[in-house]
Amino acid sequence: MKVFITGGTGFVGTHLTKQLTAQGFQVTLLTRSLKPGRFLPRGAAYLEGDPTRPGPWQNEAAAHDIFINLTGASIFQRWTVEYKVTLRESRILTTRNLVQALSLDKEREKVLISTSAVGYYGFHQDEELDEEAPAGTDFLALLARDWENEAMKAEEWGVRVIRSRFGIVLGEKGGALDQMTSLFRKGLGSRLGNGRQWFSWIHQQDLSDALLFLINQKEFSGPVNCTSPHPVQNLELTRLLGEVLRRPVLLPPLPGFMLRLILGEFGNVLLKGQRVLPRKLISLGYPFRFPLLKDALNDLLKKP
Ligand SMILES: NC(=O)c1ccc[n+]([C@@H]2O[C@H](COP(=O)([O-])OP(=O)(O)OC[C@H]3O[C@@H](n4cnc5c(N)ncnc54)[C@H](OP(=O)(O)O)[C@@H]3O)[C@@H](O)[C@H]2O)c1
Numbered sequence: 261m262k263v264f265i266t267g268g269t270g271f272v273g274t275h276l277t278k279q280l281t282a283q284g285f286q287v288t289l290l291t292r293s294l295k296p297g298r299f300l301p302r303g304a305a306y307l308e309g310d311p312t313r314p315g316p317w318q319n320e321a322a323a324h325d326i327f328i329n330l331t332g333a334s335i336f337q338r339w340t341v342e343y344k345v346t347l348r349e350s351r352i353l354t355t356r357n358l359v360q361a362l363s364l365d366k367e368r369e370k371v372l373i374s375t376s377a378v379g380y381y382g383f384h385q386d387e388e389l390d391e392e393a394p395a396g397t398d399f400l401a402l403l404a405r406d407w408e409n410e411a412m413k414a415e416e417w418g419v420r421v422i423r424s425r426f427g428i429v430l431g432e433k434g435g436a437l438d439q440m441t442s443l444f445r446k447g448l449g450s451r452l453g454n455g456r457q458w459f460s461w462i463h464q465q466d467l468s469d470a471l472l473f474l475i476n477q478k479e480f481s482g483p484v485n486c487t488s489p490h491p492v493q494n495l496e497l498t499r500l501l502g503e504v505l506r507r508p509v510l511l512p513p514l515p516g517f518m519l520r521l522i523l524g525e526f527g528n529v530l531l532k533g534q535r536v537l538p539r540k541l542i543s544l545g546y547p548f549r550f551p552l553l554k555d556a557l558n559d560l561l562k563k564p
Contacts, residue, residue, distance in 0.1 A: 267331030
């Protein structure tokens with residue numbers, strides 16, 4: 261089976277590519293730059309092109325069976341008005357162009373895995389959210405909704421569309437965990453705001469395994485939360501990070517107003533959060549390797 265991945269050179273894609281190639285899939289990664297010296301996942305074929313623009317890459321993409329869209333400018337920074345445009349265009353235009361590429365060969369049976377995020381649901385305090393919950397109304401929620409709507413257009417010609425909503429992905433190299441642990445290792449770890457906000461997360465191994473599992477569920481389509489069954493509150497996340505890293509949390513909580521001052525609107529993502537449950541993955545029988553945060557952190561942070 262041939263897999264085409266946009267945004268596959270990043271944090272999630274590097275791990276996923278390794279898993280896919282190890283299982284015998286032929287993987288092609290589309291990247292905006294093949295400049296020498298850049299780190300690129302091994303085992304895949306490469307195509308240079310900008311997924312936010314139509315181009316010759318679309319003809320080559322059409323000859324694949326499985327499509328995974330991982331492109332997106334990072335949300336982990338202050339969002340200026342211009343950067344919000346980049347956040348939207350890097351996701352929505354890419355999905356639009358990928359869906360257009362899929363339409364070039366309507367004979368082939370195809371699967372599209374579109375990725376969005378648990379930010380789809382907006383902020384909900386303690387309410388448990390499964391795939392039936394509606395989209396929220398803040399910037400990220402509307403972005404996730406529009407991103408998924410673009411992907412669903414591929415259903416018009418019979419493509420099986422899986423709309424995966426990722427929690428925060430915890431992995432060994434890069435991603436949110438790197439940022440958190442570098443603060444804790446310097447003794448700067450602390451609770452954020454009142455610490456009651458929920459943190460929906462997934463171990464990178466479970467994410468890659470769950471995506472492979474969904475590819476093999478031939479009847480499955482629609483939204484699916486890719487999160488661990490046990491989200492935690494920021495208080496618990498802070499405690500566990502301190503414990504696993506053996507760095508006692510000595511600093512007082514970082515006040516919410518200060519975080520908003522430093523990070524602007526993005527600060528809300530860290531201060532509010534959502535409590536998301538992977539009901540679909542559980543009902544399909546996906547066997548989580550790391551359902552508990554403590555085990556996930558021990559696995560990721562205690563390797564030599
Ligand atoms: N990591 C998480 O915790 C998390 C959580 C929820 C959702 N997600 C979503 O999952 C997807 C993959 O996440 P990730 O952490 O692997 O992302 P990443 O490493 O930050 O980036 C993925 C790839 O997107 C491409 N890209 C970056 N900025 C772009 C831009 N302005 N225009 C076009 N392409 C751009 C880059 O590919 P090239 O430079 O090779 O073109 C990059 O390798 C993203 O859409 C992200 O929003 C991630």
